[in-house]
Amino acid sequence: MQLQQAIQELITKMADDELVIGHRNSEWTGLGPVMEEDIAFSSMAQDKIGHALALYRILEEHFGGTHPDQFAFLRNAKDFRCCHFVEMPIGSYDFSLMRHFLFDHAETVRYQALAQSKFAPFQHLAGKVKGELKYHTLHADAWIIQLCTAGEDSRWRMQAALDNCFQLAGGLFEPGPAEDLLIAEQIYPGEAALYKQWLSHISPVIGKAGLVLPEMTSPVYGGRTGQHTPYLQQLLNEMGEVFRLDPEATW
Amino acid sequence: MYGGGYIFDEPNRKQQREEQLHDDPEKLAAFEARIARGEKIEPGDWMPAEYRRQLIRLIEQHAHSEIIGALPEGTWITRAPGFKRKLALIAKVQDEVGHGQLLYNAAETLGKSREAMINDLLSGKSKYSNVFNYPAKTWADVTVIGFLIDAAAIVNQVANSKGSYGPYCRALERICYEESFHLKQGYDAFIELATGTPAQKEMLQDALNRWWQPIMHFFGPPDKASSHSEKLMEWKVKMASNDDMRNQFLDVYVPKIWELGLTLPDPLLRKNPDTGKWEYSDPDWDLFFEVIKGNGPCNKERLDVRKWAEEHGRWIRKALMRPEEMERSALPVA
Numbered sequence: 001m002q003l004q005q006a007i008q009e010l011i012t013k014m015a016d017d018e019l020v021i022g023h024r025n026s027e028w029t030g031l032g033p034v035m036e037e038d039i040a041f042s043s044m045a046q047d048k049i050g051h052a053l054a055l056y057r058i059l060e061e062h063f064g065g066t067h068p069d070q071f072a073f074l075r076n077a078k079d080f081r082c083c084h085f086v087e088m089p090i091g092s093y094d095f096s097l098m099r100h101f102l103f104d105h106a107e108t109v110r111y112q113a114l115a116q117s118k119f120a121p122f123q124h125l126a127g128k129v130k131g132e133l134k135y136h137t138l139h140a141d142a143w144i145i146q147l148c149t150a151g152e153d154s155r156w157r158m159q160a161a162l163d164n165c166f167q168l169a170g171g172l173f174e175p176g177p178a179e180d181l182l183i184a185e186q187i188y189p190g191e192a193a194l195y196k197q198w199l200s201h202i203s204p205v206i207g208k209a210g211l212v213l214p215e216m217t218s219p220v221y222g223g224r225t226g227q228h229t230p231y232l233q234q235l236l237n238e239m240g241e242v243f244r245l246d247p248e249a250t251w
Numbered sequence: 252m253y254g255g256g257y258i259f260d261e262p263n264r265k266q267q268r269e270e271q272l273h274d275d276p277e278k279l280a281a282f283e284a285r286i287a288r289g290e291k292i293e294p295g296d297w298m299p300a301e302y303r304r305q306l307i308r309l310i311e312q313h314a315h316s317e318i319i320g321a322l323p324e325g326t327w328i329t330r331a332p333g334f335k336r337k338l339a340l341i342a343k344v345q346d347e348v349g350h351g352q353l354l355y356n357a358a359e360t361l362g363k364s365r366e367a368m369i370n371d372l373l374s375g376k377s378k379y380s381n382v383f384n385y386p387a388k389t390w391a392d393v394t395v396i397g398f399l400i401d402a403a404a405i406v407n408q409v410a411n412s413k414g415s416y417g418p419y420c421r422a423l424e425r426i427c428y429e430e431s432f433h434l435k436q437g438y439d440a441f442i443e444l445a446t447g448t449p450a451q452k453e454m455l456q457d458a459l460n461r462w463w464q465p466i467m468h469f470f471g472p473p474d475k476a477s478s479h480s481e482k483l484m485e486w487k488v489k490m491a492s493n494d495d496m497r498n499q500f501l502d503v504y505v506p507k508i509w510e511l512g513l514t515l516p517d518p519l520l521r522k523n524p525d526t527g528k529w530e531y532s533d534p535d536w537d538l539f540f541e542v543i544k545g546n547g548p549c550n551k552e553r554l555d556v557r558k559w560a561e562e563h564g565r566w567i568r569k570a571l572m573r574p575e576e577m578e579r580s581a582l583p584v585a
Contacts, residue, residue, distance in 0.1 A: 023329060026328045026329065026337075026341050027328075027329060029321065029325045029328055029341060029344050029345060029348070030318070030321040030322050030325035030344065030348065030556070030560075031556070031559070031560045031563075032348075032560065032564070033560065033563065033564025033565075033567040033568060034564060034567065034568060034571070035318070035348055035349075035351060035352045035355075036352065037564075037567075038345075038348050039345055039348050039349055039352070042341050042342075042344065042345035042348070043345060045341055046338055046341050046342055046345075049334065049337060049338055049341070050338065053334045053338075068334055069332075069333040069334055072334065073332070073333065092563060093563065093564065093567060146570065146571065147567065147570050150569075150570035150571070150572075151569075151570060153566060153570075154566060154567070154569075154570040157566065235329075238329050238330055239329060239330065241330045242330050242331070242332040242390045243332035243333060245332075245450070246448055246450065246451070249447055249448050249450075249451060250443060250447065251332035251333050251336055251390070251440075251443060251444075251447075251451075
C-alpha cells in the first residue's frame with residue numbers, strides 16, 4: 001500500500017471516531033445528571049467534533065478529498081472507519097463517563113505520538129488539541145475517582161461500566177493493514193505501541209479509584225474495515241436527516 | 252432565553268398585608284430610597300418579604316426557562332446540517348444550560364436551594380416560559396427559535412439587567428452578552444433558509460407561521476390585563492411593561508422578517524405612523540393560559556425529560572454529597 005493511502009486511512013479512522021463520539025456526547029446536552037455535567041459533555045462534544053473537522057480538512061487539503069460536510073454527512077456506515085466503542089448509544093451516565101475516560105486517554109496518547117510525526121499536519125494539529133485533551137482527561141479522572149470512592153453503590157456501577165467498556169475500548173487500537181509502513185516512515189508508532197501507553201495512562205487512575213482492570217481477551221474489532229454495529233447507520237441517518245434533504249443547498 | 256411579564260403572581264392580599272405589617276416602615280423607606288437612587292440591593296441587605304418572594308419567583312422561573320429551553324433545540328443537535336451548524340448549536344444550547352446554572356446561583360442568594368427549585372419545577376408548582384411548550388418540528392424551527400425567540404428574550408433580559416437586585420443584574424449582563432451571539436447565529440441560519448432553495452423558503456415560512464402566536468404570547472398578557480405591577484416596577488423588579496417590550500421587539504424584528512420576503516400570519520400587523528406603535532390582532536390569550544396550566548402541546552414531554560434526567564442522575568448527585576449530607580438525605584422526610 002502506498003504511504004499516501006495509508007495516511008488517509010489513518011486520518012479517516014481517527015476522524016470518524018472523533019465525529020461519532022462527539023455526536024454521542026452531544027446527546028447528553030439537556031440530560032446530564034447535574035447541570036455542570038451537562039455543560040461539560042456539551043463542551044467536550046464540541047471539541048471532539050472540532051477535531052474531526054480538522055482531520056477531514058487535512059484529507060480535503062492534502063489529499064484532494066471532498067468537503068468535510070459532504071464527507072461526514074453523506075457517507076453510509078460501510079464507508080465509516082470508526083470503532084464499535086464510539087457507536088454504542090450513550091446508555092446511562094456510568095457507561096458514557098467510562099467511555100469518555102477510556103477514549104480520552106487513548107486520544108491523548110495518540111496525539112502525543114502524532115506530535116512527533118513526520119507528517120507535518122499531524123504535528124500541527126497535535127499542538128492545537130493538546131490543551132483541550134488535558135482538561136478532558138482531568139475531568140474524566142476526577143469523576144471516576146469521585147464516584148468510585150463515594151460508596152459501594154457507585155463504585156460497583158463504575159466497575160460494571162469498566163467491564164462493559166473494556167473489550168470495546170480495545171477496538172480503538174485495531175491494527176490497520178499498513179501499520180508497518182506508517183511506523184517505518186515515522187508517521188506514528190502503530191496501534192500496539194499506543195495500546196501499551198494507554199494502559200500505562202489509565203492504570204494509575206483505575207488503581208486510585210479501586211477498580212479492577214479486566215484482561216483484554218477479545219478486543220472488539222471490525223470498525224476499521226467497515227463492519228459496524230446497527231447503531232452506526234441509525235446515528236448517521238439522524239445526523240444526515242436535514243443535510244440529505246438537499247446536499248447541494250447551503251444550510 | 253426568557254420572556255416574562257406573566258411570572259409575577261397575584262399577591263395573596265391577606266398574606267401580603269401581614270408581611271407588610273412586619274416590614275419596618277423606616278427600613279422600607281430607606282430600601283425604596285436606595286432603589287430610587289439607582290443603588291443595587293445585595294444578598295445580605297434588608298429587603299421587604301414581598302420583594303424577596305417575587306424575585307425568587309422571577310429568577311427561578313427564568314432559570315427553569317433556560318434549562319427547559321435547552322430541550323426543543325437540543326433535540327436538533329444530532330440533526331443539524333453540517334459542521335458549522337452542529338458546532339454552533341451545541342455551543343448555544345450549552346450556553347443556555349450555563350445560564351440556568353448562573354440564575355439558580357443568583358436565586359439561591361435569596362434563600363431557596365437549587366434542589367428546592369428543581370423540585371418545584373418537576374411538581375409543576377413553578378413555571379417556565381410558555382414558548383418552550385411548543386414543538387420544534389423542522390430545522391427551520393431551530394432557526395426561528397435561534398433568531399426570534401432569542402431576540403425577544405434579549406429585549407426582556409436587557410430590561411431586567413437594569414433592575415435593582417445585584418446578583419440577578421450581574422448574571423443577566425453576562426447572559427445578554429452570550430445571547431447576542433446566539434442571535435447572530437440564529438439570524439445567520441434564518442437568512443440562509445430565507446435566501447435558499449424554494450423548499451428551504453417554504454420550510455421557513457411554515458415555521459414562522461406556527462411560531463408567530465407563541466412569539467406574540469412571549470411578552471405576556473396586555474398591560475390592561477395586568478393589575479399588580481406598579482409596586483414591582485417601583486422596586487425595579489419588573490423593568491418594562493409587557494406591551495412596551497412587545498412593541499420594542501416588533502419595531503426591530505418585523506422589518507427584518509419582511510425584508511427577506513417572508514410574511515407574518517397577521518393581516519392587521521402594521522406600524523401606526525401617527526402613534527409610532529405597532530398594531531396587531533390579539534393573540535389567543537385563552538390558549539396562552541391553558542398552556543401555562545400545563546395543557547400545551549409539549550408540557551408533559553418537557554417535564555418528562557427533566558424527570559428522566561433527575562431520576563437517572565440521583566445516584567450521581569448522592570455520590571457527590573459530603574458524608575453528613577448523605578446521612579441527612581437518608582433520613583425520612585418529615
